[in-house]
Amino acid sequence: xxxxxxxxxxxxxxxxxxxxxxxxxxxxxxxxxxxxxxxxxxxxxxxxxxxxxxxxxxxxxxxxxxxxxxxxxxxxxxxxxxxxxxxxxxxxxxxxxxxxxxxxxxxxxxxxxxxxxxxxxxxxxxxxxxxxxxxxxxxxxxxxxxxxxxxxxxxxxxxxxxxxxxxxxxxxxxxxxxxxxxxxxxxxxxxxxxxxxxxxxxxxxxxxxxxxxxxxxxxxxxxxxxxxxxxxxxxxxxxxxxxxxxxxxxxxxxxxxxxxxxxxxxxxxxxxxxxxxxxxxxxxxxxxxxxxxxxxxxxxxxxxxxxxxxxxxxxxxxxxxxxxxxxxxxxxxxxxxxxxxxxxxxxxxxxxxxxxxxxxxxxxxxxxxxxxxxxxxxxxxx
Numbered sequence: 417x418x419x420x421x422x423x424x425x426x427x428x429x430x431x432x433x434x435x436x437x438x439x440x441x442x443x444x445x446x447x448x449x450x451x452x453x454x455x456x457x458x459x460x461x462x463x464x465x466x467x468x469x470x471x472x473x474x475x476x477x478x479x480x481x482x483x484x485x486x487x488x489x490x491x492x493x494x495x496x497x498x499x500x501x502x503x504x505x506x507x508x509x510x511x512x513x514x515x516x517x518x519x520x521x522x523x524x525x526x527x528x529x530x531x532x533x534x535x536x537x538x539x540x541x542x543x544x545x546x547x548x549x550x551x552x553x554x555x556x557x558x559x560x561x562x563x564x565x566x567x568x569x570x571x572x573x574x575x576x577x578x579x580x581x582x583x584x585x586x587x588x589x590x591x592x593x594x595x596x597x598x599x600x601x602x603x604x605x606x607x608x609x610x611x612x613x614x615x616x617x618x619x620x621x622x623x624x625x626x627x628x629x630x631x632x633x634x635x636x637x638x639x640x641x642x643x644x645x646x647x648x649x650x651x652x653x654x655x656x657x658x659x660x661x662x663x664x665x666x667x668x669x670x671x672x673x674x675x676x677x678x679x680x681x682x683x684x685x686x687x688x689x690x691x692x693x694x695x696x697x698x699x700x701x702x703x704x705x706x707x708x709x710x711x712x713x714x715x716x717x718x719x720x721x722x723x724x725x726x727x728x729x730x731x732x733x734x735x736x737x738x739x740x741x742x743x744x745x746x747x748x749x750x751x752x753x754x755x756x757x758x759x760x761x762x763x764x765x766x767x768x769x770x771x772x773x774x775x776x777x778x779x780x781x782x783x784x785x786x787x788x789x790x791x792x793x794x795x796x797x798x
Contacts, residue, residue, distance in 0.1 A: 417535075418471035419787060420528040424481050425457070425473050430518045431488045432457035434495055436464060437747055438514065442507055443498045449490050450479075460753075463746035512578050513747070519772040526652065526708065526767040531787045534639050534650035541654035543708070556602045556661040557715050561595040562692070563798050569691045572737055573776040582751040583776045585739045589687045593798030596684055596692045599713040600721045600728070601675065601792040604660030606667075607647070609675050610636060620677050625670030628784050638666035638786045652708045663710040665726045665791045669759045669783035672729040672792045683731040684795035686760040686778065693722050693763070693775045700724030702770035710766055710789065724768070726791030727761040727779055734758040734780035758782050765789035 421429075432453060439446045448454070456476070458467035468476065479487070499511070526542075533540045567590070573579035574586035615635050618626055628634070639650040640658065647658040667675075676682050684692070701711045701724040710725040736755050742748035758780040764773040767789055781788065 417531055417787065419785065420531045421470070421473045421524070422476075423525050423529060424484050425476065426521045426525050426528070427488060428453070428457045428479075428484045429459055430514075430521050431484075431491045433517055434514050435491050436461075437510055438498060438507070439491065439494050442503075443494055446494055449487050453487065461746050461749050463749060509578075510747070513750075516578060516580070516772065517750075519769045522769060523703065523765070523767045523772075526703070527788050530639075530650070530652050533652075539655060542652040545653040554659065554661045554712060556604075556713050557599060557717075557720070559794075560598040560718075561796075562598060562719050563593065563595050564591070564688070564692060565798075566591060566593045569687070571687050571690055571776075573774065579774065579776060580751055580778070581743055581748075582736070582740070582755075582778050583774070585737060587738050591685075591688060591691065594684070594688050595796050595798050596688065596719065597681075597794040598717075598719055599793075600663035600710075600726060601679075601794065602660060603647075603658050603662050603664045605679075606637070606664040606675060606792075607660065609678050612678070614674060614678050617678075620674040622670060622673060625668075625674060625783070628668070628670055634671070637664060637671070659712070661712045663713070663721065663726050663791050665710050665765075665789045666786050667729070667790050667792065668786040669729050669781075669790075671786070672790070673731070675792055676794055679794060681794040681796045683729055684793065686730040686732040686762060688795060689728065689730055689762045689793075690775055692719065695719065696722040696775075698723050698770070698773055698775070700764075701766045702764060702773070703767050704770045705766070707766055710791070721763075721793075723763050723773055724770070725766055726763075726789045727765050728763045728793045729790060730760045730762055732760045734760050734778070754780060761788075761790060 435448060436454065454464070455466050456468065458464050460467070529542055533542060568588050569591060570586055571589050572586040573583040614620060615629060621629065636647070637649070640647055641649070648655050649658050672683060696719055700721060701707055713720045734755055736752065740752070742752035761779040761781065762777070764777070765788070
């Protein structure tokens with residue numbers, strides 16, 4: 417799958433980031449282990465130079481894992497030397513960007529490993545845990561709707577601390593009244609869509625989505641399979657029975673949009689999602705909880721699972737905010753160059769580090785992607 421990369425490549429690329437943007441520029445006398453790494457582990461920075469095709473990363477059998485670890489150790493030692501010095505504010509900011517970039521790749525490693533193991537017929541697992549029996553007695557809280565009034569609202573990052581450049585500048589938007597579902601859509605609710613021939617009903621789908629469904633023969637979320645009349649799915653803990661009360665995940669934007677239309681609702685815009693999230697604590701089921709799988713929504717919480725569990729597709733295209741300016745230099749390619757043919761997701765997932773998330777954080781993927789932990793929260797007009 418061309419979107420997935422070997423874990424070794426993730427480790428080497430995050431190391432490359434510190435070496436390329438910090439050590440080569442800020443540490444006099446720094447010498448790389450191998451000059452060829454500048455090209456080999458470049459992801460998409462055209463201003464840096466050539467790079468291997470993304471879809472070919474899996475054939476890079478060399479350097480070995482041991483050589484990549486040696487590369488990391490070499491860069492870590494040099495970074496410690498650099499950080500022992502009195503650094504300018506812009507250099508410190510670049511270090512912080514590198515750390516946040518590495519957190520993104522920690523999440524990508526988990527999702528890429530999950531895809532690789534799920535595709536392996538040997539049934540290999542990331543972490544051995546007992547197969548959970550179907551828990552029919554477990555149920556999700558009743559779905560309720562929370563209303564938000566029309567008005568002019570601030571959107572985007574403002575204040576102290578780190579943010580990515582695509583969260584800037586803070587600006588105001590006008591929103592009509594809207595309602596947001598109290599929790600995420602569950603596996604059981606998505607099964608109802610499937611049983612109602614959702615994947616075979618053309619009127620529910622965007623044109624490109626319908627073409628994608630037919631071309632890929634989708635009939636269920638990614639990783640789902642039928643066994644003895646029941647649905648099972650691949651998880652980082654191996655093949656497990658699908659629990660109806662858990663949030664559905666590994667859906668494309670097309671599937672999320674079709675389900676919302678089938679349910680008589682829609683997806684929230686990213687501005688609506690951000691406004692609704694302002695009353696929520698950034699807590700929940702993240703990588704830190706070590707579940708590595710979406711969990712059933714808790715009871716007694718008015719607006720739950722806004723953060724963690726699954727990335728929530730919005731109905732918003734990934735575009736620049738009014739007045740957006742990418743940062744100067746090659747590092748400015750980090751976000752701005754991808755503002756085309758992608759949709760915004762919000763909230764983080766069970767594979768995201770909790771400290772990485774903010775209410776203004778904008779994730780983005782093409783609408784056909786579904787190997788990330790991606791799910792659905794419904795919205796509609798008030």
